[in-house]
Amino acid sequence: MNRVILINFLRFISLIFLQVFLLKNITLYNLSTPYLYIMFILLLPFETPNLLLFALSFLMGIIIDAFYDTPGLHAASCVLLAFVRILFISVTVQKDGFDNEPEPTLSVMGTRWFFTYALILTLAHHFFLFNLEVFRLSEIPFTLSRFVLSSIFTVFLMLLSGFLFYRKRKR
Amino acid sequence: MRNLWIFINKYNAFFLFIIFEISSLVIYIKYNSFQKASFINSTNKITGGLYAQVNELYGYLSLRETNDSLAKENARLRTQLKASFYVDSVNKKQVKDTIYKQQYTYIEAKVINNSTNRSNNYITIDRGSLQGIGKGMGVICSSGIVGKVVFVGPHMSIVQSLLHKDSRFSAMLAKNHEIGYIEWADDLDPHKGYLKDVSNNAQPHLGEEVVTSEFSLFPAGIPIGKVSNLHIKTGGYALNMEVKLAVDYGKLQYVDVVVNKFAEEQAGLEAQQKKNE
Structure with missing residues (x-):
């Protein structure tokens, strides 16, 4: 149990640093910006209580907001992301499987499930984020292309890091 | 009362979502105008301090360009100095x-x-x-x-x-x-x-x-x-x-x-x- 907390804490810190000091400066063609920090919320253990899940998402969002000077924007998107995560997991994962599958990582759940999971959650988060940031309908084609291309970039980075930390499953 | 508690407990994810979402949207709408900017921005001690430190590092990467632009500005200012003008009137008061x-x-x-x-x-x-x-x-x-x-x-x-x-x-x-x-x-x-x-x-x-x-x-x-x-x-x-x-x-x-x-x-x-x- 302590090990799980330690791993998630380290993931929390390192993802914030990665996002704020490296990925914040990356933009492809003014369109595609990765927001990899949401991977922390994606990879929290299955058994996380809902209250803790929402609180951690809110905290993560508010910290990113503090660095991006956009109070509330990322927090709102992260809370939405947490809600979509709960819905997705309750639909796709059986409740009995929790003992031997503690975390929804790529090495535990398999490539196909993780890809769908990452894709749907990232799309939800980015759609909300970009539209809330711009908040006007007149630029909808531009916002949508930013949303799609950024989602592709983010999911790509997620899969990449998933394979990077791939651990063979013990049977 | 007990039924209400059971109902809320059963759908706790939804109610928690509503609570957190509303609070973050309130923060977003209230502080985004920067009129009453709260501590959640990059002038506070932690974020500002971290940015300042990382910036020290970045500063080294662009020393050459900073140097160039300063040298250019120096040259431009020097041309405006009195010493660099030729005085063509003989009686100078x-x-x-x-x-x-x-x-x-x-x-x-x-x-x-x-x-x-x-x-x-x-x-x-x-x-x-x-x-x-x-x-x-x-x-x-x-x-x-x-x-x-x-x-x-x-x-x-x-x-x-x-x-x-x-x-x-x-x-x-x-x-x-x-x-x-x-x-x-x-x-x-x-x-x-x-x-x-x-x-x-x-x-x-x-x-x-x-x-x-x-x-x-x-x-x-x-x-x-x-x-x-x-x-x-x-x-x-x-x-x-x-x-x-x-x-x-x-x-x-x-x-x-x-x-x-x-x-x-x-x-x-x-x-x-x-x-x-």
Whole structure:
């Protein structure tokens, strides 16, 4: 149990640093910006209580907001992301499987499930984020292309890091 | 009562979602105007301090460019020195000049946080109210205008850069002094701006310089960019044109905050006049 907390804490810190000091400066063609920090919320253990899940998402969002000077924007998107995560997991994962599958990582759940999971959650988060940031309908084609291309970039980075930390499953 | 508790417990994810979502949206709407900016921004101790440290590191990477721009500015200033003018009148009298009174002074500052790739970009600088910076002051750098101070902390301030949806500064064509206003282009390109509402009888041509006008926060004549496209579709009856911005906002290292000594007097007068109407 302590090990799980330690791993998630380290993931929390390192993802914030990665996002704020490296990925914040990356933009492809003014369109595609990765927001990899949401991977922390994606990879929290299955058994996380809902209250803790929402609180951690809110905290993560508010910290990113503090660095991006956009109070509330990322927090709102992260809370939405947490809600979509709960819905997705309750639909796709059986409740009995929790003992031997503690975390929804790529090495535990398999490539196909993780890809769908990452894709749907990232799309939800980015759609909300970009539209809330711009908040006007007149630029909808531009916002949508930013949303799609950024989602592709983010999911790509997620899969990449998933394979990077791939651990063979013990049977 | 017990049934209600069971109901809430069964759908706790939804209720928690509602609570957290509303609280974050309230923060977003309430503080996003920067009028009452809370501690959740990059002037607080932790975020500001971290940015300052990482910036030390980045500073080394662009030493050469900073050097170049400073050398260029030195050369430009040196040409304005009295010593570099040839005096062609033989009788030279010393006149004590009381006509000129200093209107603008500058506070130099270091950029510790910067962004160019979002739809609203802000810059954090390492000078604050203790060094004499106030809200609404203009910010320039050696190659052109940067933006406007919107939030002041004791040691740091946040500048709303020209690359912001709400940024709008009075500008003019350098040659014939036709007034318009400059704003950021709407496709998030950090090198492009629009000069809008120029009167129809101005005849601008490609490559013409665009500078700040007398009505802006800045001293008149600070460079903004060069006209790069005369035909853009933005609507309206006046002339609109595209401007290639002179400043590379991604590489800002040092900026100067413009302190206008008469700003208070002007603001006071204008407020009084509004009251009288």
